[in-house]
Amino acid sequence: xxxxxxxxxxxxxxxxxVGCADKAQSGAGLGALTGAAVxxxxxxxxxxxxxxGAGLGALxxxxxxxxxxxxxxxQISNTLEHQPSGKPMSWQNPDNGTKYExxxxxxxxxxxxxxxxxxxxxxxxxxxxxVKAKAYRGADGQWVLVQ
Numbered sequence: 346x347x348x349x350x351x352x353x354x355x356x357x358x359x360x361x362x363v364g365c366a367d368k369a370q371s372g373a374g375l376g377a378l379t380g381a382a383v384x385x386x387x388x389x390x391x392x393x394x395x396x397x398g399a400g401l402g403a404l405x406x407x408x409x410x411x412x413x414x415x416x417x418x419x420q421i422s423n424t425l426e427h428q429p430s431g432k433p434m435s436w437q438n439p440d441n442g443t444k445y446e447x448x449x450x451x452x453x454x455x456x457x458x459x460x461x462x463x464x465x466x467x468x469x470x471x472x473x474x475x476v477k478a479k480a481y482r483g484a485d486g487q488w489v490l491v492q
Contacts, residue, residue, distance in 0.1 A: 374403075377399040377400070377402045377403035378399075378402070379398075379402050380397075380398035380399045380400070380401050380402020380403065381395040381396070381398050381399035381402065382395075382398070383398050383402075384396070384397050384398020384399065384401075385398065416438055416439065416440065417438055417443075417445065418490070420434070420436045420445065420447070421447055421463065421465070421478070421480075421488075421490065422487065422488050424447045424449055424463065425449055425461050425463060425480050425488040426488060428447075428448075428449050429449075430449055430450055430451040430452075431448065431449075431450070432448065432449075433446045433447065433448040434446070434447050434448075435447075443467055443468065443469050444467070444468040445465060445466065445467050445468075446465070446466045447463055447464070447465045447466075448463065448464045448465075449461055449462070449463045449464075450462040450463070450464070458481040458482065459481060459482040460479060460480065460481045460482075461479075461480055461481075461488070462477060462478070462479050462480075463477075463478050463479075463480065464476075464477055464478075465477075465478060478490055478491075479491050
């Protein structure tokens, strides 16, 4: 059991360290890890307690992380829709305090779709991260992120 918990801790740490997960995925991982630990410590059957706790924790963590992601997706969509090319738009996520600056590029047509690239700088815990994303105009008129 100690090996399983150690593996979960290491996996969650590596996932957050490489930065490849969004808040919903990170929340699910952290929730599963926390739920497994609580379930194992409070249940007579350690394995089933850990499994049930991990499942419930993952669901709750995903829901919380997804809500945090929604605000940032709305701001990116707003930037793509209303911000002139080359003009940055800044915001701060009210849930986690992360500061963002997004700069859209001019729209272009590719494969019969209208695309727009967006360059995003995020200041997470004092460290600046740069991301380049691409979005296209969907059939409903909304911007859809593809990267």
